[in-house]
Amino acid sequence: MDKFEEITAKRKRAHARFVALKSEVYRGFLEMERAAYADGALPKKHKELIAVGISVVKDCESCMQWHIEQAVAAGATFEEIFEAIEVAIEMGGGRATVSARFALEVMDSLKLAPSGGR
16 A cells, blocks of 8 residues: 555545544534535635645645645646645745645646646
């Protein structure tokens, strides 16, 4: 099992455990998440790109993987995700460049490639 599969498996196990324990707080979090990422003035894709940047600055590998995957599912291109990572580097400084390396690995694992400009 590679690192990305391991992160996904851990995330799914934790989700199942919270659901099985009937956590009202977790249920509320999931409702908030659905509301936060629903299309509104900003489409879901843009919200996921924001979350990619925040995940890089916060150095949350599971978050980076999840939000990059969700951004792709919402139609984000390599270039859009890459620019979100670049904004995170600017906002987070040197520490964010370390996180950005993991974000690039996630993009590679999804076989995302530049469309020509990079």
